[in-house]
Amino acid sequence: MKLSPLLLHQLFLFISLLLFPGFFPLVQSSYHDYSDALSKSILFFEGQRSGFLPQDQRIGWRANSGLSDGWMYNTDLTGGYYDAGDNVKFGFPMAFTTSMLAWSVIEFGDLMPPNELRNALVAIRWATDYLLKTVSQPNRIFVQVGDPNIDHSCWERPEDMDTARTVYAVDAPNPASDVAGETAAALAASSMAFRSVDPGYAETLLRNAAQVFQFADNFRGAYSDNSNIRDGVCPFYCDFSGYQDELLWGAAWLRRASQDDSYLSYIENNGKTLGADDNINEFGWDNKHAGLNVLVSKEVLEGNMYSLESYKASADSFMCTLIPDSSSSHIEFTPGGLIHKPGGSNLQHATTISFLLLVYAKYLDRTSQTVNCGNLLVAPVSLRMQAKKQVDYILGDNPMGLSYMVGYSNYFPQRIHHRGSSLPSVKDHPQFIACKEGSIYFNSTNPNPNVLVGAIVGGPGEDDVYEDDRADFRKSEPTTYINAPFVGVLAYFAANPNPS
Numbered sequence: 029m030k031l032s033p034l035l036l037h038q039l040f041l042f043i044s045l046l047l048f049p050g051f052f053p054l055v056q057s058s059y060h061d062y063s064d065a066l067s068k069s070i071l072f073f074e075g076q077r078s079g080f081l082p083q084d085q086r087i088g089w090r091a092n093s094g095l096s097d098g099w100m101y102n103t104d105l106t107g108g109y110y111d112a113g114d115n116v117k118f119g120f121p122m123a124f125t126t127s128m129l130a131w132s133v134i135e136f137g138d139l140m141p142p143n144e145l146r147n148a149l150v151a152i153r154w155a156t157d158y159l160l161k162t163v164s165q166p167n168r169i170f171v172q173v174g175d176p177n178i179d180h181s182c183w184e185r186p187e188d189m190d191t192a193r194t195v196y197a198v199d200a201p202n203p204a205s206d207v208a209g210e211t212a213a214a215l216a217a218s219s220m221a222f223r224s225v226d227p228g229y230a231e232t233l234l235r236n237a238a239q240v241f242q243f244a245d246n247f248r249g250a251y252s253d254n255s256n257i258r259d260g261v262c263p264f265y266c267d268f269s270g271y272q273d274e275l276l277w278g279a280a281w282l283r284r285a286s287q288d289d290s291y292l293s294y295i296e297n298n299g300k301t302l303g304a305d306d307n308i309n310e311f312g313w314d315n316k317h318a319g320l321n322v323l324v325s326k327e328v329l330e331g332n333m334y335s336l337e338s339y340k341a342s343a344d345s346f347m348c349t350l351i352p353d354s355s356s357s358h359i360e361f362t363p364g365g366l367i368h369k370p371g372g373s374n375l376q377h378a379t380t381i382s383f384l385l386l387v388y389a390k391y392l393d394r395t396s397q398t399v400n401c402g403n404l405l406v407a408p409v410s411l412r413m414q415a416k417k418q419v420d421y422i423l424g425d426n427p428m429g430l431s432y433m434v435g436y437s438n439y440f441p442q443r444i445h446h447r448g449s450s451l452p453s454v455k456d457h458p459q460f461i462a463c464k465e466g467s468i469y470f471n472s473t474n475p476n477p478n479v480l481v482g483a484i485v486g487g488p489g490e491d492d493v494y495e496d497d498r499a500d501f502r503k504s505e506p507t508t509y510i511n512a513p514f515v516g517v518l519a520y521f522a523a524n525p526n527p528s
Contacts, residue, residue, distance in 0.1 A: 060423050062525060065436050066518035067144055072434075072482030072511050073129075073151040075448065078117055078186065079107035079158075089453035089478040093186035097173045100195045103165070105173050108158030111265075112507040113446035115186045116174035119162060120251070120265045121313040123210040125508040126155040127281070128383070130217035132516025135387050137221065139523035148515060149221060156218045156233060159211055163240045167200035171207045171251055176264050183447055183466030187454045191463065196260050203249025206267045209274030210316075212241035216281040234285055241278045248275070269315040272302035277316040280323050295324060296335050305338055309346050309359075311380045313509050318346045322384050322391075329395045347388060348401035350381065350414055355403040364427040364492040365417055372502030375422060375432060375487035376510045382415040383513035386520050389415075412520075412527035419517055422484065427492040434506070435481035442475035443498040445505035449480040450498060470498060484510045 075087045078094040097117070098105030109125065111118045129152045137145050162170040175194040182191055198204035215237035222230040250267035252258050258266075276295055283291035299305065304320070311318035324339035348356045350367075360368045369377045389408035392398065399406040424431040424439070431437040434444060444450070451461060451469045456477070476498075483506035488494040498504055521527075 060420060060425075060521075060525075062419075062518050062522040063141070065423060065433060066140070066515065066522045067147075068433060068435055068482035069484070069511050069515050069518055070144060070147045070151055070482065072480065072484075072506070073109065073154065073508065075480045075483065076109040076111075076508055077107075077154060078110055078115075087481070089455060090448060091187045091454050093189060094173070094193065097193050098161075098170075098195060100193070101170070101197065103161070103170075105158070105161055105170055105195060107154065107161070108173075109155060109508050110186060111509075113444065113449075113501065113505045114174075114176065114179050115184065115189050115191070115447060116176045116179050116264075117158075117172060118176075118261070118265045119159075119169075119171040120207050120210060120261070120267070121507070121509050122155060123159060123207065123214040124313040125512045126152060126159060126214035127210065127217050128380070128509065128512035129155070129515060130214065130221045131387075132383070132513065132519065133221040134217065135390060136516045136519035136523075140519045144519075149225065151515075152218050152221055153229075156215060159214060160232070160236055163208075163211060163236055163243075167243065168197055169204050169208050169211070169240065169243060170195060170197045171204060171257065172196040172260055175260060177259075182463035183451070183470040184463050185448055185451045185454065185461060185466070187448075188460055188462070194260065196257050198251055198254055198257060200243065201247050202254050203247045203271070204251035204254075205244040205248050205271035206274045207251045208240050208244035209271065209278035212237045212244060212278035213274070213281040213316075215240065216278070216285040220285050234282075237278075237282055237285070241282055244271075244275060244278060265313070267314065269308075269310070270303070273308075273316040273320060276302050276304055277320045277323075280320055284323065284326075292327075292333075295339075299338060304342070309349050311384060312376055317342075318384060319380070321346060322388050325388070326391050329391045329397060343388060344399050344401075347385070347399045347406065347411060350385065351401060351404075351406055351410065353404060354401040354406070356401060360490070362488070362490055362492045364421065366421050366426065366488070366492065367418060368490050370490075373486040373505065373507060373510070374489075375484055376507065378418045378422060378487070379484065379510050379512075379514040379517065382418045382517045385411040385415040386517060409528055412524075415517060416521065416527060419514075419521055422487070422514075426488070428488065428494050430494060432485050432487050432494075434483040434485070435479050441485050441494070441496050441504060443473075443496050443504065444476060444480060444483060444485055445498050445501040446476070446480055446483070449476040449478045449483075451477075453478050472498075480506065482511065484514060486510070 175192045215233045219230040219233035252266040279294040308317040321343035325343040327333040328340040348354045389411040393408045431440040
């Protein structure tokens with residue numbers, strides 16, 4: 029059997045790690061082309077597209093899919109993104125992905141080359157056009173298309189998809205505060221991203237954001253508590269952490285996008301009852317607390333809005349947990365220096381936290397402030413350096429010597445858990461490949477035939493080891509919400525490779 033160069037490289041590193049636990053390859057502090065990584069991180073989203081693909085589609089091995097989505101309700105629910113390596117459109121993580129793409133453009137879009145800013149806006153609009161469809165009917169929100177249990181039992185290209193395209197909808201007075209609140213945040217943030225280039229579209233987004241927020245607030249509760257929704261979304265994207273954070277998050281984005289004082293009053297008055305003081309150090313598709321605190325802190329730092337001081341105190345506290353020299357540091361790192369949290373798909377934490385570090389550093393810098401961590405004062409540059417360590421680890425400065433972004437550098441995962449990437453493309457193999465016929469490709473030890481450029485996989489375990497195993501979805505599956513915050517992070521480092 030002939031071993032590929034990547035396999036030989038990994039074998040060498042793996043044996044070295046076993047024989048010499050302190051071994052660290054000489055890739056640390058290597059040069060990284062952040063501009064190349066930025067381009068690829070945005071390109072990835074074209075590989076996740078559902079619907080009718082445009083003429084300028086750049087990932088050529090993909091084709092049209094899900095063109096009848098919504099027929100069960102006699103409505104058009106085509107478009108949007110598949111969340112990961114399957115063919116389901118989950119509304120909750122898609123809305124969060126959109127929020128993070130928009131926030132990336134809001135904070136760091138001015139640092140992007142014009143063509144990449146355009147590509148980022150196209151990526152946002154592919155999502156927002158779909159999200160607008162999900163809230164187009166009064167007192168109803170469509171939260172998902174596709175039955176995940178049936179979908180996950182097949183290994184099938186999205187273009188061949190013949191599984192049930194079940195539509196999951198929540199009608200008032202049943203609650204969907206989490207998905208509706210996140211959708212409000214996504215549409216409001218996106219309205220800011222589009223304001224200077226398409227003011228009419230921006231106005232449409234903001235108007236719909238306000239309406240869907242009313243739905244979220246009027247009928248409070250978690251969408252996964254509805255009996256007709258639970259079996260379709262759990263355990264994949266259940267609301268595990270409660271819906272309260274999405275109400276505050278949605279209101280905070282509406283406040284920033286509209287400058288409407290009613291949303292300011294909402295986050296002032298509802299903070300305690302909706303758990304803003306719980307000081308939860310999490311940020312991701314399910315839990316918005318750390319991101320909410322950073323977002324709201326902008327008004328405290330730049331606008332002296334002291335009625336929101338508790339949010340800033342929580343943001344400061346979160347930052348201190350990330351600084352190893354701080355007395356309140358309690359975040360876990362792998363031996364190689366990667367932020368690690370249990371539960372799989374670990375790089376989602378590294379990318380979201382890196383993003384928050386950079387955004388908070390930006391807010392602090394504007395007002396010449398630091399973070400008081402008790403035993404030390406932390407300057408913005410320290411936050412940026414923490415983020416840079418995570419970015420460089422993901423791009424290859426790690427014990428495996430492996431880029432966890434597909435298509436970046438010479439060594440990257442070859443067998444990602446992704447149906448479209450691992451099956452022959454419809455252009456190379458136009459014949460239909462049925463549900464179970466794809467299993468031979470899933471079980472194959474061959475590299476994926478289609479390179480999903482820019483995809484960031486779930487990443488290594490707590491021991492820094494990555495086996496490049498298609499079946500190990502916790503490590504080898506990419507997701508849109510791992511990539512989305514990384515777009516903003518890479519935009520910053522492409523413009524500031526040596527932060528100060």
